[in-house]
Amino acid sequence: MTSSSSQALPASESAVLDAVALGVPAALSDLGALVRIPGVAWPAFDQTQLERSADAVAELARGTGVFDDVRVLRAHVDDTDELGQPAVLATRAARNGKPTILLYAHHDVQPPGDDELWETPPFEPTVRDGRLYGRGAADDKAGIMAHIAALRAVSETLGDDFDLGVNLFIEGEEEYGSRSFARFLRDNADALRADAIVVADSGNLDSHTPGLTVSLRGNARFTLTVRTLEHASHSGMFGGAVPDAMMAAVTLLATLWDADGAVAVSGMGARDATTPAYTEQTLREETGLLPDATPVGRDDIFGRIWNKPSITITGIDATSVAQASNTLLPEVSVVISARVAPGQDAAEAYAAIESHLRAHAPFGAELTFSDVDLGDGFLVDTSGWAVELTRGAMADGYGAEPVDLGIGGSIPFIADLVREFPAAQILVTGVEDPHSRAHSPNESLHLETFRNAIRTEALMLTRMNDRDAAS
Missing domain, CATH: 3.40.630.10 (Zn peptidases)
Known part of the structure; x- marks a missing residue:
């Protein structure tokens, strides 16, 4: 060398x-x-x-x-x-x-x-x-x-x-x-x-x-709780008429990304900066992306990672597979971890995400935000x-x-x-x-x-x- x-x-x-x-x-x-x-x-x-x-x-x-x-x-x-x-x-x-x-x-x-x-x-x-x-x-x-x-x-x-x-x-x-x-x-x-x-x-x-x-990138991490029922109910007796919390949560969370998997939250910014060449093949090798799985987002790959926002669901509290029963869940909590583009205030980005979620809450679901952690x-x-x-x-x-x-x-x-x-x-x-x-x-x-x-x-x-x- x-x-x-x-x-x-x-x-x-x-x-x-x-x-x-x-x-x-x-x-x-x-x-x-x-x-x-x-x-x-x-x-x-x-x-x-x-x-x-x-x-x-x-x-x-x-x-x-x-x-x-x-x-x-x-x-x-x-x-x-x-x-x-x-x-x-x-x-x-x-x-x-x-x-x-x-x-x-x-x-x-x-x-x-x-x-x-x-x-x-x-x-x-x-x-x-x-x-x-x-x-x-x-x-x-x-x-x-x-x-x-x-x-x-x-x-x-x-x-x-x-x-x-x-x-x-x-x-x-x-x-x-x-x-x-x-x-x-x-x-x-x-x-x-x-x-x-x-x-x-x-x-x-x-x-x-x-x-x-x-x-x-900065970060905005918080816990979102979605609630639709006062108590659990039998999914066979009421399913099809009553929205359970999991249904509402899945429907709501899907609005955070567009069809390409890019963040679809108005008010979350991006940085305009050039990046080195980086191929999809290298991305696959470094991340273990499965053969049939495709990258998300648009434009050059480093630009997506370095200069644009991302949103990831990093945790969920719901009934486990081992404990699953025919029940409409009254409440589901998820941890949402957002990465904020360099140059954007983390509090501003968090406010944009919260506003988006409240505006898109389906079936009149009750939303609670807690454990907010922000970093610029x-x-x-x-x-x-x-x-x-x-x-x-x-x-x-x-x-x-x-x-x-x-x-x-x-x-x-x-x-x-x-x-x-x-x-x-x-x-x-x-x-x-x-x-x-x-x-x-x-x-x-x-x-x-x-x-x-x-x-x-x-x-x-x-x-x-x-x-x-x-x-």
Whole structure:
């Protein structure tokens, strides 16, 4: 793996990359230890595992020898007495007029789901075919270890010449909505303040092509309850005359999409931006789309994923197949998860969806909206020095020119970072590739991508160390 620029790196940078290569086995071993900790922030899971996870990350941070202070902290969920999940905050003051960088990742993971769908146990890290399998192996414990491994290499190589200020923030509840995130930022603003912020929680174009995420969709998630009856009734006695809640819910939900499967909600916007080429065949390979199933939506595929809204039904409360009886259901609840085009306010998009559903409620069905969770999307200002520096580090770290990416998913807390630290440049990076299956069974990390991500971050840190804070 070479590039024209990587062949002529300064001696200090070549030495840093040599240190990365030597440190990758230890980084993978430490990553495996983290994956073995089932730290899920959702209340139904053992919360002591999150404490174990936070303590393990704190020890890794201390072991770098980089930081002046390393602590495990919690913040209150806004407007409540409830404490959020444990986060790790490590700080190192800048020296000799150098800038400060904040490195972010999260140590909590998604629930494993059905163990039967995993080829190997979700919390037993397993290497096969050049990938490391396990829950959190990619999202986002690999992000943590990319930070740690890069810091180790830079500190070992530069020694006393390492003057860059570094703050490390490893959150413990990203998969549970980052409920205390905004309060944590306010409580620790002085310790977190930085010239640039690296959010290592995104992905790349593919396993060989690095990506800098420059746009993210927002989200609007809520629970919709549809009610048509005061109590259940016999479907044989009254079916055909009485609308049950399932009939009303299915009829109503179908109005959210048009015949092509595109969102049909007036008031949900789209972003006009060009996207790289991406074929239907690649989509099929990366998603497991069945042979006779067809994609939904219109226009170029990345445009549908990055720049247009989507609506997904992610959960439903109704009688199970095993418990089915000849009954008209009085009430059905569904979880609706909408992705909002970058640039549109999430509250505005949610209002459009609610208005649509109320206007299309069939048979006089009673609708109730609850558990509303909103997060705005994000558009990166790509004019700053840190973006240019990061693109160069990616080109040399991967041996391939980086691509500016949009991401169909959401990272709502980035809006909190922008609000709290408006002068900081936000750099959204990651170690995932399209086959990582984050949030799904058989989540995995491509090992070469992991190595290249560490190389990239080590070069970023080295080059930032060569800058003056004011330049």
